[in-house]
Amino acid sequence: MIKRSAVHTEILIDIGANVGITTYQTAQYFQKCILFEPVPVLASAAQFNLRYQNNCIVHPQGIARHEENTFIDVPSNNTGSATVSHNGTTLCKFINRKQLTK
Numbered sequence: 001m002i003k004r005s006a007v008h009t010e011i012l013i014d015i016g017a018n019v020g021i022t023t024y025q026t027a028q029y030f031q032k033c034i035l036f037e038p039v040p041v042l043a044s045a046a047q048f049n050l051r052y053q054n055n056c057i058v059h060p061q062g063i064a065r066h067e068e069n070t071f072i073d074v075p076s077n078n079t080g081s082a083t084v085s086h087n088g089t090t091l092c093k094f095i096n097r098k099q100l101t102k
Helices: 021-029 040-049 097-101
Strands: 011-015 032-036 056-059 062-064 068-073 090-096
Touching (some): 021 040, 040 090
16 A cells, blocks of 8 residues: 555655554655664664665654653564553653754
8 A cells, every 4th residue: 555655755754653564564665664663772773774764764652742751562473562661661752842843
């Protein structure tokens, strides 16, 4: 679906990018790809997976209503279904949308 609808002048924004698989498969169809992934180890994996894609930028934070650092739980099988939890084991940074213009 992305391949059929993409125009090379467009920007892809991947929110919750995980390890960057979707962007990896579709980056060639966009001038610029901007990824947001709040889980540090997943953001690092996305950066590694996209290291040869010159049009990709990985931001190691999520987007939320308020700027904050919070804990989340990431399933050991990494299904992409992480949840915010006060007892979580992974500290993640979130920025608010106003910070996107900086």
